[in-house]
Amino acid sequence: xQRNGVMECSVCHSKVVxxxxxxxxxxxxxxxNKISSKYRAxxxxxxxxxxxLVGLQPILVFMSKVDGKFQFSPISVNFLxxxxxxxxxxxxxxxxSRKQKVGEKPLLSLSTFVQAARNNVLLAVPxxxxxxxxxxxxxxxLYFNPATVKMLSNLKVLVIAILLKFIMRRKFSIIQxxxxxxxxxxxxxxxxxxxxxxxxxxxxxxTTIAYIYTFIFVTVPSLASVYNEYALxxxxxxxxxxxxxxxxxxxxxxxxxxxxxxxxxxxxILKKYSSTVATIFTGLAxxxxxxxxLTVNFLLGISIVxxxxxxxxxxxxxxxxxxxxxxxxxxxxxxxxxSDSFVNMTxxxxxxxxx
Numbered sequence: 173x174q175r176n177g178v179m180e181c182s183v184c185h186s187k188v189v190x191x192x193x194x195x196x197x198x199x200x201x202x203x204x205n206k207i208s209s210k211y212r213a214x215x216x217x218x219x220x221x222x223x224x225l226v227g228l229q230p231i232l233v234f235m236s237k238v239d240g241k242f243q244f245s246p247i248s249v250n251f252l253x254x255x256x257x258x259x260x261x262x263x264x265x266x267x268x269s270r271k272q273k274v275g276e277k278p279l280l281s282l283s284t285f286v287q288a289a290r291n292n293v294l295l296a297v298p299x300x301x302x303x304x305x306x307x308x309x310x311x312x313x314l315y316f317n318p319a320t321v322k323m324l325s326n327l328k329v330l331v332i333a334i335l336l337k338f339i340m341r342r343k344f345s346i347i348q349x350x351x352x353x354x355x356x357x358x359x360x361x362x363x364x365x366x367x368x369x370x371x372x373x374x375x376x377x378x379t380t381i382a383y384i385y386t387f388i389f390v391t392v393p394s395l396a397s398v399y400n401e402y403a404l405x406x407x408x409x410x411x412x413x414x415x416x417x418x419x420x421x422x423x424x425x426x427x428x429x430x431x432x433x434x435x436x437x438x439x440x441i442l443k444k445y446s447s448t449v450a451t452i453f454t455g456l457a458x459x460x461x462x463x464x465x466l467t468v469n470f471l472l473g474i475s476i477v478x479x480x481x482x483x484x485x486x487x488x489x490x491x492x493x494x495x496x497x498x499x500x501x502x503x504x505x506x507x508x509x510x511s512d513s514f515v516n517m518t519x520x521x522x523x524x525x526x527x
Contacts, residue, residue, distance in 0.1 A: 251427035299422030301396035351484035358476030
């Protein structure tokens, strides 16, 4: 809610004067640092479930291929997925509206919906990028095995960090940059055996297009994650349930337009450690169910990646945020102290809301 030019969170009561994406992000971090043990247990269960589901995704996509190709439209699958998420968002919005207290702005009123829709039109940008990313999840399976796809997806953490550095002006410590370097080294070690010596089954054209798809697969969802954070936190007074509804709604629209495009041009043309853990799970599941070999390169690579992720998110690696000068200032309603800024990188690394 906003009073006298000062925005105050109704949950943690943090106050932001002249809000900017960075100052609002600090308010989110303050609330995250004060959550109860029961809520932390719920987060642990959610992350564990996310590890399993995210790890299974490339396995199931790989198993859905027939003779190395998909006998269905990936865009149609993504459209149905987004439609399901829209229905889920509507149900959650209705449940939340029934918990509102007297005097609060009704979530289900037409005026609230229209105003929120106008204020959150920027969510269409990450929704479009997520739609592209979800299509690439299928395309990548045509060139790499499931474990390699998951390993490459961890590169999003590095790209997100770079984007946050230059776009959102986030600060990272030397230890965190070293952890990101380890991440890159670990993925490189794994890829050393991706194409065995003497193999001629993968020609230059296929290799080139595979690199292009990999570049898009890493950069597009990373851009979506950073822009999504900016769009969500720039509208601090809008209900997160309404924001989810708009994000999923835009995603469904873009995928539906993609379906129409494939009909007209039929022959032309996815808050944490879960992504890293899911990579291990995917590799083990690939070996167990699909007969893929767990090479020494993969084991060494994933070990380096796991260590780098743990090092990056270690409390010792966090940068203490200096109190901003001028009009932008974060106040604690209880103890009037600022908290350390913590970046939740895994939203992008864990495939981006899947979006």
